[in-house]
Amino acid sequence: MNVVLGVGGGIAAYKAAELVRLLQERGFSVQVVMTLAAQEFVRPLTFAALTGKKVITELFASEGGEQVLASAVEHIRVAEEHEMMVVAPATADLLARFAHGLANDFLTTLYLAFTGPVVLAPAMNTHMWLHPATQANVRLLRERGHTVMEPEEGPLACGMTGPGRLPEPQRIAAVVHALAGKQRDLEGETVLVTAGPTEEPIDPVRFISNRSSGKMGYALAQAAAARGARVILVSGPVNLIEPYGVRVVRVRTALEMRKAVLEHLEEATIIVKAAAVADYHVARVPEHKIKKTAMRLSLELEPTPDILAEVGQKKGDRLLIGFAAETENLVAEARRKLESKNCDMVVANLVGPEETGFGADENEVTLVMRTGEVVRLPRASKLEVAGAIFDHAVRLRLALHAAQ
Numbered sequence: 001m002n003v004v005l006g007v008g009g010g011i012a013a014y015k016a017a018e019l020v021r022l023l024q025e026r027g028f029s030v031q032v033v034m035t036l037a038a039q040e041f042v043r044p045l046t047f048a049a050l051t052g053k054k055v056i057t058e059l060f061a062s063e064g065g066e067q068v069l070a071s072a073v074e075h076i077r078v079a080e081e082h083e084m085m086v087v088a089p090a091t092a093d094l095l096a097r098f099a100h101g102l103a104n105d106f107l108t109t110l111y112l113a114f115t116g117p118v119v120l121a122p123a124m125n126t127h128m129w130l131h132p133a134t135q136a137n138v139r140l141l142r143e144r145g146h147t148v149m150e151p152e153e154g155p156l157a158c159g160m161t162g163p164g165r166l167p168e169p170q171r172i173a174a175v176v177h178a179l180a181g182k183q184r185d186l187e188g189e190t191v192l193v194t195a196g197p198t199e200e201p202i203d204p205v206r207f208i209s210n211r212s213s214g215k216m217g218y219a220l221a222q223a224a225a226a227r228g229a230r231v232i233l234v235s236g237p238v239n240l241i242e243p244y245g246v247r248v249v250r251v252r253t254a255l256e257m258r259k260a261v262l263e264h265l266e267e268a269t270i271i272v273k274a275a276a277v278a279d280y281h282v283a284r285v286p287e288h289k290i291k292k293t294a295m296r297l298s299l300e301l302e303p304t305p306d307i308l309a310e311v312g313q314k315k316g317d318r319l320l321i322g323f324a325a326e327t328e329n330l331v332a333e334a335r336r337k338l339e340s341k342n343c344d345m346v347v348a349n350l351v352g353p354e355e356t357g358f359g360a361d362e363n364e365v366t367l368v369m370r371t372g373e374v375v376r377l378p379r380a381s382k383l384e385v386a387g388a389i390f391d392h393a394v395r396l397r398l399a400l401h402a403a404q
């Protein structure tokens with residue numbers, strides 16, 4: 001697969017050289033485009049030597065003293081010949097120009113002419129990243145369906161410590177790999193994913209919920225779609241952008257989630273239950289808002305239906321993957337859940353104030369499988385973890401079929 005790598009003018013520009021190598025190792029052919037500012041930090045020769053290709057640095061190439069178009073509308077040719085665009089480091093300036101459709105150099109003109117997936121890996125000073133202008137630009141770009149990676153936290157070249165470091169090149173390469181759909185091993189599958197929390201009403205204006213952000217489920221849906229699956233995402237109330245090419249069914253309560261899951265169960269071949277469904281709901285929800293008084297108030301809660309157990313009963317030969325968010329005894333709890341809910345795999349993660357899991361962009365999980373295998377995955381972005389879960393799911397299904 002052909003990838004264009006845009007390099008912006010930031011200190012982290014030198015890390016783009018390692019990214020080139022990592023992308024090449026994963027089988028990508030890389031064409032580098034540098035902004036004028038990027039060339040202040042790294043010479044094009046570095047990238048030319050790594051890729052064996054001339055680095056594109058100008059919209060108008062100078063030949064024989066005359067300004068002529070670089071070989072017959074080069075930005076259109078490059079846009080057509082490449083399946084994916086990655087920009088690392090993406091400067092605050094590039095994010096702004098991409099967001100607002102400016103086209104005053106080769107990279108930004110190429111961006112407008114490009115119709116494939118775009119991955120942006122920002123790097124900048126913390127104040128520049130957190131500036132409302134930059135944050136608004138990031139929102140616009142994400143709404144457009146682009147993957148804007150979160151910069152990492154840590155000491156920055158400017159002396160500050162905070163968010164702004166370029167995500168590790170390994171991580172960028174993994175995201176490109178996942179989104180490039182290089183592996184089409186889920187083609188022909190229908191993956192049903194549940195995500196987010198549920199909201200259980202107390203009265204017309206109040207509800208009980210939990211800290212699930214939905215990020216893990218959305219990453220799973222995105223990863224499955226990139227690998228060729230048809231994806232149905234049953235989502236509780238979350239504040240996330242819908243993944244590209246995924247059918248989203250929005251629900252609010254545990255009862256609504258159960259109904260949506262059972263409605264789509266027949267067509268699913270893989271079910272991933274990443275939602276944090278409420279275990280209890282209020283037994284009798286009053287029609288009107290509960291008035292404040294000086295008296296104590298008790299709410300009577302009753303258990304919600306156990307969707308995972310019900311799906312486990314009805315699953316047939318579908319692959320069922322459950323999630324277990326625990327604050328202790330991780331593997332033992334996951335094993336118990338695997339057996340009691342008839343799952344094929346349980347993805348267990350520790351949750352709590354110190355842990356990854358709810359709300360975080362990264363996750364560190366342990367996979368407990370029906371075959372008895374236990375795999376501890378390294379801490380990584382939720383998209384990378386999602387990719388690893390499907391890697392193991394594909395292998396697990398083969399092992400289960402072979403054992404039959």
Ligand SMILES: Cc1cc2nc3c(=O)[nH]c(=O)nc-3n(C[C@H](O)[C@H](O)[C@H](O)COP(=O)(O)O)c2cc1C
Nearest residue numbers: 008009010011035037038091092093094123124125
């Ligand atoms: C020493 C130095 C380091 C810089 N580092 C960054 C950076 O890490 N991120 C960023 O967004 N801008 C950084 N800038 C500012 C950009 O170079 C500047 O906004 C430039 O116009 C970006 O051009 P480009 O987006 O076309 O590459 C830096 C500037 C200097 C002088």
